[in-house]
Amino acid sequence: MQAETALSLTLIAIFIKCYNGFAQTPPLFVSPFPGIGPDQIYGQSGVIPPPPTAPPGLTLLGFPQLPPPPVVPFIVTPTTQLPPGYVCVPIGTCNPNNGIDIRIVTPGNTPPCPPGQVPCFGTAGGSQCGLRFVSPINTTDGFATPGAYPWQAYLVNQTGYAGSGVLLDQYTVLTAAHKVYMNSGTPEMLGVYMGVYDTTRLGTRYTVDRVYLHPNFNPSNLFNDLALLRLATPITPVTQTYINTICLPTQGQSFVGQTCTISGWGRTSFDVGDAPTLLQKQVQVPIVSYTTCYNSMSNSSLLGSNVNTYLDPIGELCAGGQAARDACTQDGGSPLVCNVNGRFTLAGLVIWGKGCGQPGVYGVYVNVANYVTWITNATSMLTG
Numbered sequence: 076m077q078a079e080t081a082l083s084l085t086l087i088a089i090f091i092k093c094y095n096g097f098a099q100t101p102p103l104f105v106s107p108f109p110g111i112g113p114d115q116i117y118g119q120s121g122v123i124p125p126p127p128t129a130p131p132g133l134t135l136l137g138f139p140q141l142p143p144p145p146v147v148p149f150i151v152t153p154t155t156q157l158p159p160g161y162v163c164v165p166i167g168t169c170n171p172n173n174g175i176d177i178r179i180v181t182p183g184n185t186p187p188c189p190p191g192q193v194p195c196f197g198t199a200g201g202s203q204c205g206l207r208f209v210s211p212i213n214t215t216d217g218f219a220t221p222g223a224y225p226w227q228a229y230l231v232n233q234t235g236y237a238g239s240g241v242l243l244d245q246y247t248v249l250t251a252a253h254k255v256y257m258n259s260g261t262p263e264m265l266g267v268y269m270g271v272y273d274t275t276r277l278g279t280r281y282t283v284d285r286v287y288l289h290p291n292f293n294p295s296n297l298f299n300d301l302a303l304l305r306l307a308t309p310i311t312p313v314t315q316t317y318i319n320t321i322c323l324p325t326q327g328q329s330f331v332g333q334t335c336t337i338s339g340w341g342r343t344s345f346d347v348g349d350a351p352t353l354l355q356k357q358v359q360v361p362i363v364s365y366t367t368c369y370n371s372m373s374n375s376s377l378l379g380s381n382v383n384t385y386l387d388p389i390g391e392l393c394a395g396g397q398a399a400r401d402a403c404t405q406d407g408g409s410p411l412v413c414n415v416n417g418r419f420t421l422a423g424l425v426i427w428g429k430g431c432g433q434p435g436v437y438g439v440y441v442n443v444a445n446y447v448t449w450i451t452n453a454t455s456m457l458t459g
């Protein structure tokens with residue numbers, strides 16, 4: 076029945092993200108539900124927990140008939156670490172839908188998390204997205220605090236620094252299509268670095284397996300400027316001091332009127348070729364309505380009547396307009412994030428502007444909230 080199916084799907088998601096035990100053998104995952112892809116942890120490599128077993132009274136739908144997986148409880152010693160990809164979260168917060176926590180309670184064992192917390196698999200939909208793990212944070216426009224933007228990816232191509240992106244889960248980086256479409260046939264030329272602050276210390280390079288462009292990306296006016304990068308190997312654990320996923324907004328969520336933050340290594344002014352900058356920078360920008368942006372861009376000193384060619388009322392949003400506070404050339408794909416109840420949520424990705432930091436001239440960003448359905452679907456397709 077419909078309702079029962081829906082309930083079970085929710086539970087599947089909860090179980091996969093919160094599962095506490097481990098199988099020795101990675102099982103196959105085949106989702107029988109159209110549009111519902113396997114969870115990120117059912118990837119090609121890495122630690123693969125088994126499908127969960129249902130608690131008494133509930134039936135899990137949609138899993139193939141497999142023998143019950145061997146369940147290995149956490150072996151707890153004073154040095155026990157959380158398994159890769161898992162983080163400790165308060166009980167009840169493991170799933171964004173506020174579901175249940177499945178635990179294997181073994182008498183005599185000390186749990187790997189502090190009292191009141193449970194292990195939870197960290198993904199973009201999981202409870203750790205959009206959190207920072209460093210403090211204090213200097214919020215003044217200028218140099219960022221190391222670790223303040225743990226979701227920001229530093230992208231390189233065959234000629235070096237290419238731009239930025241943002242981590243959605245252990246396998247997936249979202250970026251602006253215009254930064255990577257030249258490499259859509261040569262994904263191996265692209266590299267992703269996470270946890271970067273100082274661009275002379277990049278750390279581990281992750282290879283890109285696949286560039287998935289938005290099917291309606293238009294390189295001539297940069298409409299639908301989105302691409303997903305699928306990594307060849309997962310980032311494990313996906314939650315580290317300087318690395319984390321960003322939260323996606325809900326489809327259609329509006330951020331107009333909020334002041335949000337962009338971070339990146341792009342030029343410090345339009346005519347100075349200093350990207351990537353040595354250190355990561357940040358700036359706060361107010362998000363304005365489409366009408367405000369349209370009226371400004373319509374000025375003949377900016378786009379004039381070409382505004383209709385270059386400004387997309389649905390797929391783009393505008394922010395900034397204050398002197399010397401702006402994204403600039405080579406910031407493409409950098410995340411514009413808003414603090415929503417203590418979690419940073421992805422409102423935009425840098426696309427284009429007219430000059431940089433001119434008063435009254437807004438920066439133009441992908442309106443991520445209007446692409447959430449596409450992002451979620453495409454991510455699950457890439458993973459499947």
Ligand SMILES: *[C@@H]1O[C@H](CO)[C@@H](O)[C@H](O)[C@H]1NC(C)=O
Nearest residue numbers: 212213214215216217218219
């Ligand atoms: C905060 O950042 C600003 C801009 O980079 C800098 O001028 C200021 O010294 C920083 N404050 C502290 C306490 O580090």
Ligand SMILES: *[C@@H]1O[C@H](CO)[C@@H](O)[C@H](O)[C@H]1NC(C)=O
Nearest residue numbers: 232233234236237238254257
């Ligand atoms: C690499 O990225 C830079 C910065 O976006 C760009 O100027 C350059 O054309 C890219 N190289 C290739 C081969 O696409």
Ligand SMILES: *[C@@H]1O[C@H](CO)[C@@H](O)[C@H](O)[C@H]1NC(C)=O
Nearest residue numbers: 370371373374375376377435
């Ligand atoms: C158009 O831009 C010019 C120069 O930036 C400015 O002086 C003028 O007031 C603007 N016009 C409107 C209608 O905003």
Ligand SMILES: *[C@@H]1O[C@H](CO)[C@@H](O)[C@H](O)[C@H]1NC(C)=O
Nearest residue numbers: 110290448449451452453456
């Ligand atoms: C999801 O993506 C697949 C592959 O790109 C596409 O065929 C399908 O129509 C998409 N579904 C939705 C609901 O967007």
